[in-house]
Amino acid sequence: MTGPSDSNGPFDKLVGDARAEFDRADSKPLREAWLGLDLPAIRIDLVKRLLDAGIEEAEIETRHLLTHILAPASLAEALADPALVSWQRVAHLADLAWERLKRKPLSQVLGSQPFWTLDLIVTGDVLTPRADTETLVDTVLNARKDGALDVLDLGTGSGAILLALLSERPDWRGVGVDLSSAALAVARRNAEACQLAGRARFLEGRWADGLADQSFDIIVSNPPYIVSDVMTGLDPEVRDFEPALALDGGADGLEAYRAILADLPRILRPGGLFACEIGYDQGASVCDLAAGAGLAGVRVVADLAGQDRVVIGYNS
Numbered sequence: 001m002t003g004p005s006d007s008n009g010p011f012d013k014l015v016g017d018a019r020a021e022f023d024r025a026d027s028k029p030l031r032e033a034w035l036g037l038d039l040p041a042i043r044i045d046l047v048k049r050l051l052d053a054g055i056e057e058a059e060i061e062t063r064h065l066l067t068h069i070l071a072p073a074s075l076a077e078a079l080a081d082p083a084l085v086s087w088q089r090v091a092h093l094a095d096l097a098w099e100r101l102k103r104k105p106l107s108q109v110l111g112s113q114p115f116w117t118l119d120l121i122v123t124g125d126v127l128t129p130r131a132d133t134e135t136l137v138d139t140v141l142n143a144r145k146d147g148a149l150d151v152l153d154l155g156t157g158s159g160a161i162l163l164a165l166l167s168e169r170p171d172w173r174g175v176g177v178d179l180s181s182a183a184l185a186v187a188r189r190n191a192e193a194c195q196l197a198g199r200a201r202f203l204e205g206r207w208a209d210g211l212a213d214q215s216f217d218i219i220v221s222n223p224p225y226i227v228s229d230v231m232t233g234l235d236p237e238v239r240d241f242e243p244a245l246a247l248d249g250g251a252d253g254l255e256a257y258r259a260i261l262a263d264l265p266r267i268l269r270p271g272g273l274f275a276c277e278i279g280y281d282q283g284a285s286v287c288d289l290a291a292g293a294g295l296a297g298v299r300v301v302a303d304l305a306g307q308d309r310v311v312i313g314y315n316s
Helices: 010-024 028-033 039-052 058-070 075-080 087-101 106-110 131-143 160-168 181-193 228-233 255-267 283-292
Strands: 112-115 118-121 150-154 173-178 200-204 216-221 268-277 295-302 308-315
Touching: 028 087, 039 058, 039 075, 039 087, 058 075, 058 087, 058 106, 087 106, 106 112, 112 131, 118 160, 118 181, 131 160, 131 216, 131 268, 131 295, 131 308, 150 160, 160 173, 160 181, 160 200, 160 216, 173 181, 181 200, 216 255, 255 268, 255 283, 283 295, 283 308
Parallel strands: 150 173, 150 216, 173 200, 216 268
Antiparallel strands: 112 118, 268 308, 295 308
16 A cells, blocks of 8 residues: 555656656756746746847747647637647747757758748758748739649759649649659659649759750759858758759859759740749849840849849740
């Protein structure tokens, strides 16, 4: 018969396991700092910590982190009802916040990123889909509104551009190509999650090298375009956590454009559309390369901030 001093019961084991998990957690300093704090106080503390870590949008990111760990309850509901904020949720918040404080991108911390009308899976194997890239999607959709067309996305990464286009045009089908098998695994997962796997195929390869005699009505790309010498000066979120393969554009940032444009006469159908994302200062250079490859009607499209973002042209 056991007495009150017995410490081997089921409850004591649960407490012991929780204590051990607490002590093992990398985020233990945060967990300790937040012991006894209510949600508003934790929120204030996290904003300050993110700001101190050099994260400018600390308020917004704190809201995203809180929304993530509180779901399906809303932040407003949790602030009104402290019972919704369990220690497990606070521990989960500490784990996520600890990763973000190391400057891991928020998209990788949360595992997803909104893009266009989609919510896409994001890992360290792909670039985080950015709002600026939506300019490329918008440009293509405005330029091609009719017909059942075949789309090629070179350097597809997460599949963001291709899947956004297919989501808006039910008659379109597409192929995404990437040199990274890990990136392609993410793209396939995204196609499944977006219910677009039936119209999207993904192939491993370097640009259009493995496409043989295939041709397409639309070719899009967001290739690596950062000058190699600039890579070390990028924000930690990009430099340390995103794949260099998808970022480094060579000595002048234009290596990928040359390779892609050289293949366009073979893979872009007559009258077909080519559109690519560019760096803010690359409009003239990429337009010259596109015109040199035989494209007609070459022009630059600016993003919502007024920066050059997309070069578009047609196979005459």
